[in-house]
Amino acid sequence: TPKRARAMTTESSTMADAFTRYTDYLNQLNEKRERVVKASRDITMNSKKVIFQVHRLGKNNKEEVLEKAEKDLVAVADQYISRLIKELQGSDFWKLRRAYSPGVQEYIEAATFCRFCRMGTLLHLDEINATLLPLSDPSLEPLQINVLDYLLGLADLTGELMRLAIGRISDGEIEYAQKICKFVRDIYRELTLVVPRMDDSHDMNTKMDTMLQSVIKIENACFSVHVRGSEYMPLHGSNDPNSILLGVPDFET
Amino acid sequence: TPKRARAMTTESSTMADAFTRYTDYLNQLNEKRERVVKASRDITMNSKKVIFQVHRLGKNNKEEVLEKAEKDLVAVADQYISRLIKELQGSDFWKLRRAYSPGVQEYIEAATFCRFCRMGTLLHLDEINATLLPLSDPSLEPLQINVLDYLLGLADLTGELMRLAIGRISDGEIEYAQKICKFVRDIYRELTLVVPRMDDSHDMNTKMDTMLQSVIKIENACFSVHVRGSEYMPLHGSNDPNSILLGVPDFET
Amino acid sequence: SHAPSLEKQFEGFRVQLEESGSLRERIRAVVMEIESTARLMQAGLLLVHQSRSTPEVLERPKAQIAVLKGLYNQLAQILSECPSQYYRYHGDWRGETQTVASLLAFMHWLETGNLLLHTEAEEKLGLNSSEFGLDVEDYLVGLCFMSNELPRYVVNQVTAGDYDCPRKVLKFLTELHAAFRMLNLRNDFLRKKFDGMKYDLKRVEEVHYDVKIRGLTARD
Amino acid sequence: SHAPSLEKQFEGFRVQLEESGSLRERIRAVVMEIESTARLMQAGLLLVHQSRSTPEVLERPKAQIAVLKGLYNQLAQILSECPSQYYRYHGDWRGETQTVASLLAFMHWLETGNLLLHTEAEEKLGLNSSEFGLDVEDYLVGLCFMSNELPRYVVNQVTAGDYDCPRKVLKFLTELHAAFRMLNLRNDFLRKKFDGMKYDLKRVEEVHYDVKIRGLTARD
């Protein structure tokens, strides 16, 4: 049955050819995923360093600390996010999202943290995406961080702001702490309305709980500094509690 | 109080000096851990490829398939395990174990799998370690995989052997499947006595359950091929069931 | 103060997310129809286990392919509004599409005895890889699902007296299994499904053996 | 057949693992003594919260340092049998050593007002970084534990009438906190412990403020 045999061979080899294509496809996809995961880990590690740098902020070193943090942040984008951009063309941006999302979220956290400490404002997603534009090869489609990762990163930011606020209170910068408190409350309130509309709101709901705990921690700290100050207002006849609570004492006086 | 001030400054700067050292230590450690994790991921991915390659084994392509697998395995050691060796000097070998253990286990799985398919025997840890020796810079302490990772990798091997056994049965290689069955039973029995003495036997206990399931799957497959064969023995008057169960039919006859 | 811009900014996000939410709703509506069409096809194909003639069985399910094509076209239409977000919403049609792929492949095999290739599957559904394609992994999972049907098919065919069926299925499944072995899979869903295929192969081999040893096959 | 070698091989593993098991037993025995010595020191140091004079309080705990030194020497001895496996068994003495570090640092601070450095801690315990050292992270966790004791100490000192104490503690803790901020921590146990330190600082600041505002400090 030579004819049948030939037909079969043809069918066999068609199948084999097709599977060779599928094999190549899967191999390339997996290798790309690995590279993206590695880039994401690098972004995470270096963004965390930026965040720690910002926490070194004190009353008298603001400029110096932020300058270094901002410089390091630019380096994260230049060195590591640029690697992501090369990989994430076309539909890979969404297909591989789980592979790079942790890194991008940490970067968002670091970038928004720097901005808040510098200007007291929220760094907008559009601004972040604008800074990423020059990193792209003009011939390629530019990478634009998506809203979901931005919001997830923002949710983590409030944890860092809480740490900052407690530190500022110990340092006597009550007004700064109150400013943080207001900012975090605003973010929390705005997110309340946005979260249920997120693609997969499960992670985000957990983060919202943590965020509320952070808000409450800041509020409790502001409360205790307030009642302590109020106690002495009558004594000192001042009506500006903050003027008394001038933070860390000068040990040498 | 100039004297007090000086003393204090000294204390401060002593503390600062010391913490600079701690900072350097932690930074270096974290960076090394990252490099080790990345190497481990590479080892995992490439060892998995070797395992898949071995599964391509059929009745007529044994030499070709194993040769490629063995070549790829050598490449894994040369390219990726050698990177581990450079990092894991002295106490880092145990300190960073959690960072590289998944990769090493997968490598063990691949290496022992190749050996079983080639020789039907268990590749010993000493032999594996011997192949790693030449990869070390003679000036450095050689990396020697530890018993724990070896046994954890071995536990995973039985899953691959189960897959292989079912495939061999479909392919008519009953004796081969029985050989696998015996081998896996032996490993399971030996591990029964060794497992409770392992450093952290929790993971291993889970793997033992999976392993028993694998053994039972192989046994059930051997059972069904046996009863099927036995049914016709009287018919054919043969007492070698395997002679009947000559596997994959030749479609062209 | 930054408050107004913050509110405005989040308002923007809300709008954006609501748009993607309503897109999702539209996708879901189509997917539910795909699901229900696939269910109809599946119900029709079940008759293959009850010794009806293949052409007779295939008639109705085949008629549904055009329906599916229309639905996938709708899906592609919707997705064309947000190019390159295919994988953002992929989870919403993934499971159903794997079922569809398995049904198409099974029908194709029943009709031709050949494997439905990825490109052929896309063609049947009117898909186009460069815009809205059939994800390769979904297609492969579909093939595994189809493989799971074959042992049952073989058993029932033999019961109904078709003794040549095991040989054909065994040949096909052996080749398919060999082809799958070329893939390097991760420890994911596809790997798990592929792992099951070897049991299908073994079962078909057993039936083939049963038939052969009894001399029920014509010439083997 | 390979059976004999397989059995022999596993017999080798069993022996090896039993050796490491018995090593672990020996480590555990020493660690239990370390734990119990640390508990004694801790019980003694608790009196610091009950307005006893510092030298009086420190007397007994200080005497235990020599005991600890002996025990860590035993530990080092045991570990010297398997060089470079320090971190294999590290988990077995980690918690206790963090407590020890915190106790030593607290006592040192009570006595000198200075931070006990890592090298000084090793010296007190007769340890030697190149062979059997004090893990830096354990030392740092110990410092965090010590910090947790300070608010309670300050509160009780003020209650007992020592109004200068908050100023001293605040100065020390501020510097320690600043020093810790130089570290880049992972999301691990140390990070979590360090996160707690800011509350200690805040609490001490509050007590300091309470005292200062009432003019209870001599010259501030």
Place this chain on the structure above:
Amino acid sequence: SHAPSLEKQFEGFRVQLEESGSLRERIRAVVMEIESTARLMQAGLLLVHQSRSTPEVLERPKAQIAVLKGLYNQLAQILSECPSQYYRYHGDWRGETQTVASLLAFMHWLETGNLLLHTEAEEKLGLNSSEFGLDVEDYLVGLCFMSNELPRYVVNQVTAGDYDCPRKVLKFLTELHAAFRMLNLRNDFLRKKFDGMKYDLKRVEEVHYDVKIRGLTARD
């Protein structure tokens, strides 16, 4: 202050909660008896797997139906005290009732070879849809449970030499499965149970195949 109305309101709640609590207790007592009666029936029916004659096996379980009827009557009595709260307490007897439905259906099939209809099941238990009925989904889950028993039954019947049994069961199960297919089930417990029915069907087909290929059946 508003306290009086607050207290009065909570006093009302207390009474209400206690009433519903004691109702629940009464329900539970009856349900425990249902459970134990069902267990007796189940133990009796197990003998069907040991090649006893069907009438002999059914004798004792059938006698229990009257007991069940009495118990369901008690349940209906209790629920009649709080009209329209059937579904409030439904969870308390749901599982047991599904078991009961499955036992009744199995016995009915053994006796008549037919499916026990929903109305027939209600009749056997003395239930009345308009007051206290058998929830349709519970009845359907019961059918799925019954289906799970059939493969085992077929296997044991064939072992005992009844080679015609697989054919009959297969016919029955195929029809039942097809009927279920018509329903558009939600993604819930019932759906999950029904999804399991296909494995029963497949197993029965295999037994039928085994018997058929060996020529053990008379005429099909």
Place this chain on the structure above:
Amino acid sequence: SHAPSLEKQFEGFRVQLEESGSLRERIRAVVMEIESTARLMQAGLLLVHQSRSTPEVLERPKAQIAVLKGLYNQLAQILSECPSQYYRYHGDWRGETQTVASLLAFMHWLETGNLLLHTEAEEKLGLNSSEFGLDVEDYLVGLCFMSNELPRYVVNQVTAGDYDCPRKVLKFLTELHAAFRMLNLRNDFLRKKFDGMKYDLKRVEEVHYDVKIRGLTARD
């Protein structure tokens, strides 16, 4: 064969299941709007923590009550089609209704200082116990949720300079807690939520203590 009655029965079931399915869909649509309205109210009420005047804060959330009323009216309408099945679908609106109850109770308390009674809550939502009422347990869970908000409220009010707030909240919460104590709760969700109320009480006591000990209250 029995097939005709079988088919007829399942046809009946199909209709029944589809009806209940579409009822469920309609309920869900309304519940989603309830959820989104409640969320708007919640977001508005968050401003109460930011030292805005209560009337100003309440303005927008109060406007939403009418919306809720409309939605609950729709729900009642839908349920009126299947009398006495309230508890069959109760799970579908339960969680949202507990939230709604807590919001209404919180707003009412902010405005009047009194507890919103169950009948008052039903009135605000236009509900009617005899037809479609507010389940008592849902109302009680709502009160527990409201209690959870109070510690945070008290803390922020004091920070904003209202030193009399803790006393008022403490009185209210003590009474509420005492009233709950009268109930003999089962070991369920409500019990768990109520067990949490004691932490709210304790926290409010502590805030009250902080204010009182510093002489910041007028006269108690």
Place this chain on the structure above:
Amino acid sequence: SHAPSLEKQFEGFRVQLEESGSLRERIRAVVMEIESTARLMQAGLLLVHQSRSTPEVLERPKAQIAVLKGLYNQLAQILSECPSQYYRYHGDWRGETQTVASLLAFMHWLETGNLLLHTEAEEKLGLNSSEFGLDVEDYLVGLCFMSNELPRYVVNQVTAGDYDCPRKVLKFLTELHAAFRMLNLRNDFLRKKFDGMKYDLKRVEEVHYDVKIRGLTARD
């Protein structure tokens, strides 16, 4: 066959299991009453946080002790039927008894300022160590639970103007804590509860500090 002895043996087991089952039922009934009596006492004792005079508050809970005594007598009666199986059923009354011990100890302390000794607790409940005693660990857990109440008590007493209370509680708790320190606790529930006691101590110290620094105490 060996079946007769097998059946006889299981018949024996059946009797045994039923006996122990009914014993358990009887124990449970008593324990539920203990639980409800303890709840009543607890509700009464809560008034201690609302500045009522101690004798007034204690009156009603003290009356319940006789009730408890009766219940424990019943329990002892039941257990006397199966001597030496105290610990077999211990888990069934353990939690409630720990609560009872904590209530008795708290009441005793409120009345006398002294710790209720283990023998005194047994006496109050009419227990007898040699037959049916109060397990020492349950007693100790009870003391830990009592300690958890003290910070709240101190806070509310100070709010109500009793500035000497913190000193007294602090002295008592310091002694109790020191006594517990002598015990070498295993790593179990009791250890965990005791570890929590230090937070109570710390909180009481802080309240004491607040009072002292404001000069609100008479003489310490």
Place this chain on the structure above:
Amino acid sequence: SHAPSLEKQFEGFRVQLEESGSLRERIRAVVMEIESTARLMQAGLLLVHQSRSTPEVLERPKAQIAVLKGLYNQLAQILSECPSQYYRYHGDWRGETQTVASLLAFMHWLETGNLLLHTEAEEKLGLNSSEFGLDVEDYLVGLCFMSNELPRYVVNQVTAGDYDCPRKVLKFLTELHAAFRMLNLRNDFLRKKFDGMKYDLKRVEEVHYDVKIRGLTARD
């Protein structure tokens, strides 16, 4: 002050807790040896699946029974120091004893084809119900564990050519299962284990079916 009695009491507790702690240590040491002996037996018995002759396989495990007997004697000795506290420490040897019971029962069945009775099991271990017996529930759990081994055993015996084995095992397991059915088990661990036994039974029935339908059995 009351301190002396307090200290004296805690000194008593310290002694008591240390005694019970050291008792526990001694129990643990013995239990660890029981565990390791049982494991040896288990490893030996695994060979039963590898077509070795039963007497050969049983030789080594049987030799270990004497070792176990010695160890249980030690355990009884230790417990005799604190009469009537068997159930206090029961949890410490429970799991290991269930394993031991299952091994003894399996070996006994392999040798005699009969069920090892509870009294026989106690005899083998040198136990004495009136002092230190084998808890009935532990024995029953052990039987369930043994049952779990049987399907695997049957499969491997058939593969090794023993076609009569399924019949014998099926008879034994059916009787055992029926005997268990007589017990009215609580909803606990034993119940859960027994519920699993039906899967063993079903599997053995299937193996029996496979052998029977192929005419491999002699005559049933």
